[in-house]
Amino acid sequence: MAHSKQVLQRFNCPQHVQVDQAEAVGTAGSRLAGSQIEIHLSRRDKVLQAGFKAYGCPATIASADYLCELLKGANAKFDELERHAIIRALELPAARQHCAALAIEAMRNAFEALDKK
Amino acid sequence: MAELAPVYLDNAATTPVDPQVAAAMGACLTLDGNFANPASHTHHWGLAAADTVEQARSEVSQLTGAAIEEIVFTSGATEANNLALLGVAQRYETGHMISVATEHKAVLDPLVALRKQGWRIDLLPVDADGRVNLQQLEDTICDDTKLISVMHVNNEIGVVQDVAAIGALARERGVLLHVDAAQSIGKLPLDMHAQQIDLLSVCAHKFHGPKGIGALCVRRRPPLRIGALMFGGGHERGLRSGTLPTHQLVGFGEACRLARATMATDMPRIAAMRDALWSELQQLSGVLLNGSLEHRVAGNLNICVDGVEGESLVTALRQIGVSSGSACTSASLEPSHVLRALGRSAEQSQASLRISFGRFNSESDVSVAAADISQAVRRLRAMAPA
Structure with a gap:
């Protein structure tokens, strides 16, 4: 299946792959199911730092990368994002929209973990 | 850099078409070439096209071991597989067929259709190497088994089945053998009679011939009668109606000639x-x-x-x-x-x-x-x- 230009750009050159230890991690999916996303969050002066790790198709990796871009620098309470924001921006077709939902689920789990800190 | x-x-x-194949095909398209309907016996254009088609048939014959009169041209291996399986099934009310779990969908899907018509289908497992266990195949043959269908070379993993041994077993038990050789033609030696194959599916595009052309080779000695799937003119001895595409057949024949020369x-x-x-x-x-x-x-x-x-x-x-x-x-x-x-x-x-x-x-x-x-x-x- 062909991917949109936006998906391919983020898949080929993701900007937000997590390299360091983060304050909180939220996970969704599993390798066995074919895709897994980790969203890593940290707070610096109430400003979010976000990164990701992902195993999955190009749309999964692009969804995680775009989500981190939206989260980075936002207010620490910024957890109202919906999957439609990712679907629209990356032009995900119906068969790939679960990738955006997976990223959102990982993000919510990450905020939950962050709130407990 | x-x-x-x-x-x-x-x-x-x-595969990409070999330039020699493309040149031969190009000579069969335009007014100054061999463009005519090979079934038009009323003028020299048609007779020349018919002669060209028979030369191509001869090339396919030399690469497969099939006799000239055993070759039925089709649109490719998928159609050849359908003609073999559904054509044999037309001879009987129902029965039993054996195939393998790793077959191409062009065999598995017609078998699903036959199962819906009441045929009993057994798909044999393969070992970790991807090969069929001959003893298991022999044990699966029963009185009602009409056909065994095994691919020569698997399209995904390239594993070669011992079709000669399977042919010997099938012949001994009085069961027909169909072999899908789409991935082996032009790459491995084929001889449908030496390998005791009754029905052989081949196509051109996996060995530098054009897409859209193939053949089912149907054993003639002793004669094996199968039903047709396509009607409308009785071409190819009634087994596959439709105007023969001269340029495709010339490409197929040239690919066969090159394969014999370079294999x-x-x-x-x-x-x-x-x-x-x-x-x-x-x-x-x-x-x-x-x-x-x-x-x-x-x-x-x-x-x-x-x-x-x-x-x-x-x-x-x-x-x-x-x-x-x-x-x-x-x-x-x-x-x-x-x-x-x-x-x-x-x-x-x-x-x-x-x-x-x-x-x-x-x-x-x-x-x-x-x-x-x-x-x-x-x-x-x-x-x-x-």
């Missing part, structure tokens, strides 16, 4: 490239070969790569064109039925690559492929959760 030209390594999907030198060269790439890829950890290396067609390499997802791996390859065994088209993955039949887990099957070399690949393509695959695997593994 200038970017290297991408390398085509998906020759098991289809002995091409196949060892192609196998050496495949072996060199496999040797390079083993430097990466977590790479498994799917199917036997010993019983394998020359150009095929099929691997599972641990820790990466298949579609991402294929998308990350910048320098080579290959096939992947899985696609994330829904929330759940559907791994290749062939890899599952080998005993690979769903997780292992997620990232498989089929890399297939052909006549126009060269030794330098091996290092391009090895570097591209290694770089993609390392990048994706670094991005994956621990």
